[in-house]
Amino acid sequence: MNNIKYRKMKNSIFHGVIFCVTLIGIIVLAILLIDIIIRGVPFLTKIFFTSFPSRFPQKAGILPGIVGSVYIILLTVLFAVPIGLGTAVYIEEYAKNNWITKFIKINISNLSGTPSIVYGLLGLAVFVRTLGLGKSILSGALTMSLVVLPIVIVSSQEAIKAVPQHLRHGSYALGATKWQTIRKIVVPSALPGIFTGVILSVSRALGESAPLLMVGAATYVSKLPDGVFSVFTALPLQIYYWMGLPKEEFKDLAAAGIIVLLGILLSANAITIVLRNKYQKATE
Amino acid sequence: MTDMTSAAQNKKASIIRIKRMKFSNVIAKNILFLFAIITMLTTVGIIISLLKDSLGFFSEVSIKDFLFGKVWTPLFNDPSFGVLPLICGSLLITLISAMISIPIGLFTAIYLSEYANRRVRQVIKPILEVLAGIPSIVFGYFALTTITPMLKIIMPHTEIFNALSASIAIGVMTIPLVSSLSEDALRAVPDSLRQGAFALGSTKMETSLRVVVPAAISGISASFVLAISRAIGETMIVTIAAGARPNLTLNPLQSVQTMTSFIVQASQGDNPHGTVGYYSLFAVGLLLFLITLGLNIFSHHIVEKYRMEY
Numbered sequence: 068m069n070n071i072k073y074r075k076m077k078n079s080i081f082h083g084v085i086f087c088v089t090l091i092g093i094i095v096l097a098i099l100l101i102d103i104i105i106r107g108v109p110f111l112t113k114i115f116f117t118s119f120p121s122r123f124p125q126k127a128g129i130l131p132g133i134v135g136s137v138y139i140i141l142l143t144v145l146f147a148v149p150i151g152l153g154t155a156v157y158i159e160e161y162a163k164n165n166w167i168t169k170f171i172k173i174n175i176s177n178l179s180g181t182p183s184i185v186y187g188l189l190g191l192a193v194f195v196r197t198l199g200l201g202k203s204i205l206s207g208a209l210t211m212s213l214v215v216l217p218i219v220i221v222s223s224q225e226a227i228k229a230v231p232q233h234l235r236h237g238s239y240a241l242g243a244t245k246w247q248t249i250r251k252i253v254v255p256s257a258l259p260g261i262f263t264g265v266i267l268s269v270s271r272a273l274g275e276s277a278p279l280l281m282v283g284a285a286t287y288v289s290k291l292p293d294g295v296f297s298v299f300t301a302l303p304l305q306i307y308y309w310m311g312l313p314k315e316e317f318k319d320l321a322a323a324g325i326i327v328l329l330g331i332l333l334s335a336n337a338i339t340i341v342l343r344n345k346y347q348k349a350t351e
Numbered sequence: 352m353t354d355m356t357s358a359a360q361n362k363k364a365s366i367i368r369i370k371r372m373k374f375s376n377v378i379a380k381n382i383l384f385l386f387a388i389i390t391m392l393t394t395v396g397i398i399i400s401l402l403k404d405s406l407g408f409f410s411e412v413s414i415k416d417f418l419f420g421k422v423w424t425p426l427f428n429d430p431s432f433g434v435l436p437l438i439c440g441s442l443l444i445t446l447i448s449a450m451i452s453i454p455i456g457l458f459t460a461i462y463l464s465e466y467a468n469r470r471v472r473q474v475i476k477p478i479l480e481v482l483a484g485i486p487s488i489v490f491g492y493f494a495l496t497t498i499t500p501m502l503k504i505i506m507p508h509t510e511i512f513n514a515l516s517a518s519i520a521i522g523v524m525t526i527p528l529v530s531s532l533s534e535d536a537l538r539a540v541p542d543s544l545r546q547g548a549f550a551l552g553s554t555k556m557e558t559s560l561r562v563v564v565p566a567a568i569s570g571i572s573a574s575f576v577l578a579i580s581r582a583i584g585e586t587m588i589v590t591i592a593a594g595a596r597p598n599l600t601l602n603p604l605q606s607v608q609t610m611t612s613f614i615v616q617a618s619q620g621d622n623p624h625g626t627v628g629y630y631s632l633f634a635v636g637l638l639l640f641l642i643t644l645g646l647n648i649f650s651h652h653i654v655e656k657y658r659m660e661y
Contacts, residue, residue, distance in 0.1 A: 075554060077556060078554040078555050078557075081556040082466055082555070082556070084458070085459070085461055085466065086462055088458040088459060088462070089458065089459045089462045089463070089467075092455065092459065092478075092523065092527065092530075093475070093478050093479075095482075095523050096478065096481065096485075099485075099490075099493045099497070102493070102496070102497055103493075106496075150389055153386035153387070154383070154389070154390060156383055157380075157383035157384055157386060157387045161380050161383060161384070162387075171390065171391065173651070174390055174391055175390050176651065177394070177644060178393060180581075180646070181397070181584070181640065181643060181644075181647075182584025182586065182611065182640075183584070183586065184584065184586045184611050184614055184615070184636070185397060185401075185584070185640050185643075186397075187614075188397075188401060188614070188632065188633060189393070189396055189400050189401075191618070192633070193396055196624065197400075213393050216390065216393070217390075244372045244373060244376040245376050245380075246372075246375055246376040246379040246380070247372065247376075249379075270484055274484075274485075274486025274488065274489075275486070276486070276487075276488050276587050277586040277587055277590075280618065281614070281615070283618075303486060303488045303587075306492070307488055307491075307587070310491070310492055318492075318496055322492070325492060328488075328489070329489065332484055332485075332486070333484075336480070336481060340477065
């Protein structure tokens with residue numbers, strides 16, 4: 068009898084312990100956010116959004132970082148989405164179950180586990196040096212496209228897999244070719260899932276800094292980019308630059324930059340959640 | 352007569368249309384195949400560019416000196432290229448961060464999959480997703496401005512840049528990775544196993560730890576390996592918080608340099624193309640790539656070999 072009581076007590080203690088452990092991640096997240104908000108909010112003024120970096124914390128702004136990040140993200144989406152979606156369509160709809168397909172799949176899963184700094188080295192060797200694109204937005208965006216490509220591919224694959232088979236059969240029965248079925252039936256039905264993947268890759272591209280540092284993105288830029296070949300900085304690099312300065316106020320400025328970065332990321336996150344809920348309801 | 356010719360023309364037109372449809376199907380298939388090949392080219396590109404510039408490095412430094420040398424001073428006038436201090440830094444940080452992410456991640460997964468009711472899960476899971484989406488630069492900031500000062504209060508001789516604060520930040524960052532993958536693995540275990548254990552009189556804890564976790568062990572260990580691989584490749588947190596001193600030490604309160612933070616440091620300095628200093632970037636990058644490749648293959652292998660079919 069005592070033995071059962073003891074075992075039940077052990078179970079309750081275990082329940083309590085793992086609940087507390089689960090809270091650790093959440094508590095750390097809360098501390099992190101509160102700390103950053105307290106430090107950063109006083110610097111979130113109009114000047115901050117419209118100025119260039121400066122020696123004086125009060126006059127410093129994040130404009131070049133925002134503009135640079137917008138350039139990088141637009142180009143990255145432009146490169147990575149068609150290629151990623153195309154690859155996913157090929158694997159799910161066309162590819163035969165042979166060794167090439169298997170190899171392509173294993174390779175994609177390996178690429179998604181490769182550290183982003185290694186992509187940075189690839190970008191430095193291939194885009195900056197060999198192709199002679201220099202330390203430009205284009206080099207940065209091409210490198211970033213390769214970083215996010217596995218994300219686009221895997222989420223598009225999931226979305227395409229989830230399209231019910233009978234829709235395809237209906238289309239074939241009407242005499243459509245495979246390509247017509249893909250264009251008119253499969254991809255449109257998979258669109259919400261594909262869009263989720265696009266937003267995931269945008270968040271990744273926005274937060275990544277190591278590959279951009281490798282291809283020579285500057286941490287301090289005094290003019291806005293005037294094309295895809297100009298030098299650039301990005302939001303996280305601007306934050307990195309401020310973090311490295313000795314004056315304590317610049318650390319607060321970095322916190323203000325982080326608020327902007329997290330603000331964009333959390334809104335992107337919210338969009339995917341809304342989209343997912345809407346889509347799930349629609350299919351139920 | 353006219354009817355027949357127009358019928359024939361119609362038939363001909365529709366044959367042409369069908370041919371055209373089939374033709375564009377074949378074209379599309381081949382173009383999409385080329386897209387799929389780009390992912391292969393990326394891997395080939397990584398290997399070739401790392402190997403090519405590493406060869407420049409290994410023509411001046413022997414592989415033995417590189418792998419077993421104990422001093423790493425590539426940017427000095429009298430350089431020394433023993434990579435052990437960098438490997439030691441990476442391992443130290445990976446080890447401590449794994450000691451944080453693995454138990455916390457696994458317990459979180461057990462709680463979410465076995466104990467939590469639906470309402471609690473609906474609150475906690477999105478929060479963990481937010482945690483997973485926070486960029487590493489933010490964790491670097493957190494390590495430098497919050498974790499390190501706290502460590503200094505507890506242990507006054509902590510250096511400003513130290514391995515421990517970076518490790519804690521990486522550990523927290525990889526909790527969601529471990530918890531979400533492990534939870535998926537736990538949830539895939541069929542309920543009949545749990546019911547069997549309950550029927551034999553087991554408590555929930557005994558069922559979770561002795562039946563469900565062992566049944567999901569392949570997915571769980573794959574998540575551990577991925578968290579380790581992620582920690583080794585993590586760059587910004589260590590660059591910001593762990594410092595830049597190649598240091599053959601196991602003392603986590605000291606400043607260390609990892610393979611990744613060396614790559615960043617060397618790429619930022621003036622390292623003209625063609626010097627050994629420049630090539631050393633790629634040699635270290637190659638080593639890093641091989642290590643993470645090995646870990647990825649290993650985790651794939653665990654999943655394949657120990658997967659239980661229900």
